[in-house]
Each structure stands twice: as structure tokens, then as C-alpha cells.
Amino acid sequence: MLEFGLRRAQGIDGALGASRAAYIGGAAATSNVLAGRLLGIPVRGTHAHSWVMFHGDELAAFRAYAEAMPGNCTLLVDTYDSIDGVRHAIAVGRELRARGHDLAGIRLDSGDLAHLSIEARRMLDEAGFPDAKIVASNDLDETVIGSLLEHGARIDAYGVGTRLVTGYDQPALGGVYKLGASRDEHGSWRDAIKLSEQPTKITNPGTLAVRRLRKAGELVADIIYDSDVGLTAPALHDIEDPFRPAYAPEFDEASELLVTYLRVGQPVRDPDSLDVARERAARELAQLSPRARRFLNPQPYPVGLDPHVHSRKQELVAAARAGSRPD
């Protein structure tokens, strides 16, 4: 999967942030050349439709591109007609081969990608280009890619832009900044609370940390606890429903999720390299159960409160509702 989102991101930082996040999350490369230069992310892409439109004649356009990029020539075939485009790509592939190079591949960007990719694969194989890759793009997302796979599409790489960098189906992450605790004049932590009529919007008090539990290498649950108090029990209380009894999962390994990089505005640890972050993301994702990973009706992954945070929250909520503040 290649990240192709530059034109849909908000400005330069939005685009660099999206390329960086996509690469950490598993994208193989980006079409954002600046992200390649500044962040060291591999860069991949093809030419634009305007390259073919400028030449007018598709075969002439492909020849000019093959001249410019003989070692990395992926041709966008759908400016006029995708099947004609594949024929022109094969013709240019033969010319490249005669000069000692190989056609890297073609890109399909419209129409029935399942059907066209099967047809293009057949044409490329018959013409002696079994190693030419087929790249597909055009408003792809996980659902469309899933459907293409189901329909036997012969696609080697997916270019995903709009629906990756804009978070199309969830355009804003509902994260907010509230306060968990603050130090009083004597330097002691004082817990804070924000009430809401929606239980999910009531904050969790304390200087919070998160412990992740695993069993036989699979993620089991995350427990939010107060780092000033420590984990009081490997048990989780439901965040929204205080009446639900605590749940004590079986586990054989526990690790900290929060790592301090900045303290009181000072860096206290070097940032991880992109590759370290990328490997960690892949490892954690592989440890998530297939039930929690599926697209449709995934099983919610358990995240809950440590018993101390749970009871402290109830105390603070009751006190704030009574209009007084316990310390």
C-alpha cells in the first residue's frame, strides 16, 4: 500500500504528518517527495494524467516517460482507455527491454479495477512481462480493497490517498485536552474531574499511566492507573458503567504504554526513529486478536480503570455533584 494523499491534506505539515503516520502504520512508501527528503520515507509514484494530456498521443507520452525514467517506469494507462493504455505500455516495455531496462509496471486509476487488473495481468503475462507490477488507485479504502481481493483482482500495489489522509469516515479524532491532576502549592498532586451528562465524557482523575496486559503474546487488556499510586490490582472497571463488576483478565506479561519524552517542557529522551515506530506498530497490530481486528463488528478491545482510579473517580464525581471539592 502506497500513501498518495498529498493533494488532500491540509497544507505542508498536514501532508508531512499524514505521510509519516501512514508509513508508521504500514504504508510501504509515499508519493510525497518532500516527505521522502525530510523524513527518509521511500518514495513511489507514477506520472499524472496531465503528462499524457500534454503529449496528446499516449504512446508518445509513454515513450517520453520511459526515456526520463528507464529504471522506474510505471505507466498510468487510463487517460483515454485503459486497455489501449496497457497495449501502449507493452509496446514501450518492449522498447525499454531492447535498451536493457524493464517495464516496472502500470497504474489503473478508473473503471472496474477488478476486471481491468485481471485483463491487464493476462495481457502483460502473454506479452512476456510477468514481473511488471499492477498498481491501482481511485478513492480506495480498506472496504474497496477488501472487495477487490474478494473479486480476484490481480493488483500488486494499492495507492491510497483521500481516504487515508483525511480519515474520510471519521474526519476528526474526538480527542480533547482536560486536566487529570495538578500539583498544589506544596508539590502534592491534586486530582481533577470534569462532569458531563454523557458518562464517556467524564474525565478520569489522577496522574494517569497505562499498563498493557498480554497472554501468550496476544493483547489482553489495557488498564488506566494512577502512576503516583501504582497499579492496585490487575483488574479493570468499566469506564462508562460504574456498576459493572471489575474484570480480572488472565495474563502472563505486562508493559507500560506511556513513555515520557518531555517533562516540564524539557526533552528527557530521544525520539524513536521512524523505523522503530513502524516496527512497534506492526508488532502491536499483529498481537491484537483477529476478533478485534476485523472490519465489520470488531470485538471491542478491553480498556478499563484500575480499582483506585475507579473509586477515586466516583468520590470526585459525587463531591462535584454535591458542589464541594474533597482533597
Add this chain to the structure above:
Amino acid sequence: MLEFGLRRAQGIDGALGASRAAYIGGAAATSNVLAGRLLGIPVRGTHAHSWVMFHGDELAAFRAYAEAMPGNCTLLVDTYDSIDGVRHAIAVGRELRARGHDLAGIRLDSGDLAHLSIEARRMLDEAGFPDAKIVASNDLDETVIGSLLEHGARIDAYGVGTRLVTGYDQPALGGVYKLGASRDEHGSWRDAIKLSEQPTKITNPGTLAVRRLRKAGELVADIIYDSDVGLTAPALHDIEDPFRPAYAPEFDEASELLVTYLRVGQPVRDPDSLDVARERAARELAQLSPRARRFLNPQPYPVGLDPHVHSRKQELVAAARAGSRPD
């Protein structure tokens, strides 16, 4: 309407771009202090929940804020309970008044904003603060604001963030870069075309410009024409349906929509000030008919092709489909 979107935008340029666009589009101010400083946009806002959470006691928090901002004191009242918060705001408003200042207003950020605003207005009026403004926020958009107005909400200003800066219901603008025409080796324009199975995605050829027609001060239609050829008739062909007969609207005024600011990479005109852009946006919006402006089932505003562009497009499509290229 105040733009409150900083925390939902993609990075600094995303946020500055959103604040700038919101102000041009009619927002009265932004909560983005950097946009205020760099772009001269008026800045408005209140304190965060964390201000109250830090103090713990809401009355103490409001007093501290009134001390810091006596001349611009708008208090966020929903950290614990909105009605209690209004009472605390009134108490602090009385203290401010005793010191020669006035309570600017309150902000409601959760719960039933229609009901709470009516109740808060009554409380503020009865307490002698008829000029204190009520600001509302919490995932507002045009639909929610419309509903609040319908339900008699007594809200003076709306803080809109997430659903403004992310374009929540349309997270990506489907704009693309294609080529209309290019100069050949003799300096003459050569029209280009991109085919598609979806008629709306077939490009319009030529060095395009747009003429906007008005009648009695109301917008009538926009005609896309070839600036190298000029407007051949004040008539529009449907962009997607070539068989539909051209439509010649009545009009008494015509103006150019495209203005050249850059030519071959060189600035040829100074950018407009934000205020000029903002006034133009307001004027053009006011000239759009109420039928085209309504939220639900608006009448599509007519945009079509000049007869020359229309017939040139048909020629180029036919030629490209036949696999040859006419020049």
C-alpha cells in the same frame, strides 16, 4: 459565529488556512491566537475546562479569570453543572461590576443548549446582566444551529470548530489537477482532453475562463469559455449531458470570475486583503438566490459550457475514443 477549530486542524498551516477561510467566509473571529497575530483576524474565546479543573472550586476559578481578564470576561460554565455555573458567573459578574467592569458573557458547552440558553438568559436578565452574551459550542454545525434557532435558543454567538475546519460532512474536496491546454512548439494553444466512463470526470478543453451572469443583482449562471476564443454566446451547455439543448439565461450584467495573480510563476497582481476577500464573499453569497442557498434540497446553480467549448469537447472526446488526436 466564531471559528474554534484549531485543535482539529492538520498542523499549523491547516489551522491558519482554516481560520483564514472561515473569516473570509463570514466567521466573526477565531480562537486561534496565532491566526490573529499573523493574519490580523479578530480573536475571541473563553478559558478551557482545565482552568476550572485546576482550581477545583468553580467560583475560585471564575474569580481568578475575572482578575486576569476583567475587560473581556466570558466564563465557561459547564465543568460541573451549567446552571450552578451560571450562578457562579453572576456572582463574579457582581464583583466585576463593583470594580467598574462588566461580565462579557458565559459559554455553554454541553447539554441541551436550547433549554440551557433560555434558562441562562432568564437568570442573567433577572440578575441585572441583560448585556452579558451567551456563547454556545459543542460539535455545532449549520444543522444544529438551525435546530437551536427553531427551538427558541437565546444564543448570541456560536463557536464552531470540528465541523468547520475538517469539512466534517465532506472531508475531502474532490478537486483534481488536469490539463486544459498546452502551448505547442510554435506557441499556439493545443487543447487537451481526459476521458472517463463517468461524464462528470471528462475534462473541459481549452484555456478556460468563467463569465458570471447576473440579473437585477441576482446570480443567474456561470459560463465556462475559452479565453483564447472569447465567449461565443451567452448560452450554457450542460457539462454532463451533451444532448441537452443549450440554455440562454436572461441577464443584465456579466463579469469575469478568474483573475490572474500569477503568470508563469511570476506574481502579476498584489493579493487582496482579507477584508476585501471577506466583503466579496459576503456580497456574492447575498446575490445567490434563496432557492440555491437553502440547506435542504437547494436548487443547483447553473454552470455550463460555452458553445465553442462544448463542441470542441465533443470533437476531442470522439477523436480520443477513435484513438487519434485532432489538432
